[in-house]
Amino acid sequence: MKQIYLDNNATTAVKPEVLEAMLPYFREQFGNPSSVHWAGRMVSGAIEKAREQVAELLNCSPAEIIFVSCGSEGDNFAIKGTAEALRHKGNHIITTTVEHPAVLETCEYLEKNGFEVTYLPVDKDGMLDLAELEAAITDKTVLISVMWANNETGNLFPIHAIGEIASRHKVRFHTDAVQAIGKVPVDVKAAKVDMLVLSGHKIGAPKGIGALYLRRGTRMTRFMHGGHQERNRRAGTHNVAGIVGLGVACELARLHQEKDYVSVRRLRDKLERGILSTVPDVKLNGHPDPDLRLPNTLNVSFNFIEGESLLLFFDMKGIAASSGSACTSGSLEPSHVMQAMGVDIVLAHSSVRFSLSAENTEDEIDYILAELPPIVQRLRDMSPLYQREEPTPLHCDECRMVHKAS
Numbered sequence: 001m002k003q004i005y006l007d008n009n010a011t012t013a014v015k016p017e018v019l020e021a022m023l024p025y026f027r028e029q030f031g032n033p034s035s036v037h038w039a040g041r042m043v044s045g046a047i048e049k050a051r052e053q054v055a056e057l058l059n060c061s062p063a064e065i066i067f068v069s070c071g072s073e074g075d076n077f078a079i080k081g082t083a084e085a086l087r088h089k090g091n092h093i094i095t096t097t098v099e100h101p102a103v104l105e106t107c108e109y110l111e112k113n114g115f116e117v118t119y120l121p122v123d124k125d126g127m128l129d130l131a132e133l134e135a136a137i138t139d140k141t142v143l144i145s146v147m148w149a150n151n152e153t154g155n156l157f158p159i160h161a162i163g164e165i166a167s168r169h170k171v172r173f174h175t176d177a178v179q180a181i182g183k184v185p186v187d188v189k190a191a192k193v194d195m196l197v198l199s200g201h202k203i204g205a206p207k208g209i210g211a212l213y214l215r216r217g218t219r220m221t222r223f224m225h226g227g228h229q230e231r232n233r234r235a236g237t238h239n240v241a242g243i244v245g246l247g248v249a250c251e252l253a254r255l256h257q258e259k260d261y262v263s264v265r266r267l268r269d270k271l272e273r274g275i276l277s278t279v280p281d282v283k284l285n286g287h288p289d290p291d292l293r294l295p296n297t298l299n300v301s302f303n304f305i306e307g308e309s310l311l312l313f314f315d316m317k318g319i320a321a322s323s324g325s326a327c328t329s330g331s332l333e334p335s336h337v338m339q340a341m342g343v344d345i346v347l348a349h350s351s352v353r354f355s356l357s358a359e360n361t362e363d364e365i366d367y368i369l370a371e372l373p374p375i376v377q378r379l380r381d382m383s384p385l386y387q388r389e390e391p392t393p394l395h396c397d398e399c400r401m402v403h404k405a406s
């Protein structure tokens with residue numbers, strides 16, 4: 001069976017060059033980088049090289065990079081570390097309603113511990129009002145946390161403008177850039193960001209490695225207590241192979257992302273136009289201007305259908321995508337992002353996210369565009385919500401009954 005992977009915002013395949021670079025660190029280069037002997041020295045250089053590779057992608061100094069275990073840890077570190085370090089200055093945090101749970105739930109945790117959090121709303125296109133953001137700042141505000149790009153819709157937030165506002169008000173600014181890295185240019189200096197988080201497994205490195213950029217001079221409390229790794233900021237023996245892999249993935253992103261994402265964007269646009277023009281009753285979720293979304297992401301609601309059922313049918317055709325209504329907790333709540341955008345509950349449940357990578361091909365997009373319309377029609381024919389023009393005789397009574405009842 002064909003295998004078409006369109007769930008790259010959930011995780012990516014490890015790039016062959018990344019895996020190759022990592023392998024020696026599972027074999028002969030097994031030393032602990034904190035050891036002074038030859039085995040330790042062999043690997044400490046590799047960590048510093050990776051630090052340079054990450055720093056070069058972000059346009060910062062290697063000393064401003066702290067390796068962490070994942071994007072979620074980076075977000076926790078940045079937010080809790082700031083809250084603790086700046087508690088004497090104030091207890092107010094500004095974030096948005098559409099952040100990743102790693103940010104949202106960290107903020108909710110802080111609310112239980114004496115902090116006040118403003119969750120900025122988004123409009124129907126999933127965008128923020130910068131005047132509202134600026135108006136939310138008080139003399140108690142110690143942190144603004146806004147993601148660079150949204151994982152569900154792909155929406156890009158105006159990070160440079162937010163950086164300006166934050167620096168004008170002397171408020172620390174953190175951005176979860178897990179989805180933006182490797183897809184759009186990210187320059188921490190130009191964006192006036194104080195803290196930025198990225199994750200390896202979203203950019204072709206393995207799961208279980210990430211990095212936090214912490215601008216020089218930013219006061220932070222330690223997050224992990226223990227050994228003196230990462231200049232005393234983050235204890236724990238280094239994940240040497242993961243760090244090496246992250247470094248190479250960042251280097252590959254720096255060298256190839258611009259070219260790669262021109263073709264990814266072309267395929268995404270083709271998929272988007274194809275779906276919107278051939279399937280009736282669909283709605284694009286996210287900003288209608290494709291320039292204001294990540295080049296790889298498309299989120300569409302197929303009215304009258306459960307996103308989850310569509311995914312099962314896709315899966316039978318070898319297509320892996322994800323549902324915008326992903327019920328991670330097993331609840332039937334639609335995604336918080338769709339809710340924040342005010343998407344109607346039925347449409348929110350019918351949303352599907354396609355997220356591409358440079359590995360996808362034009363043939364794959366053609367295949368999906370051929371398979372999709374009949375699947376959608378079949379599911380709609382089975383849906384009690386779908387009012388057919390001419391109900392097929394077999395189901396018409398049943399269908400009318402349902403419509404009368406609702």
Ligand SMILES: *Cc1c(COP(=O)(O)O)cnc(C)c1O
Pocket residue numbers: 009010069070071072073100102147149150151176178179199200201202208209210
């Ligand atoms: C995946 C993701 C994370 C979490 O990263 P992990 O490395 O899986 O912990 C955080 N933020 C965003 C926007 C993400 O897409």
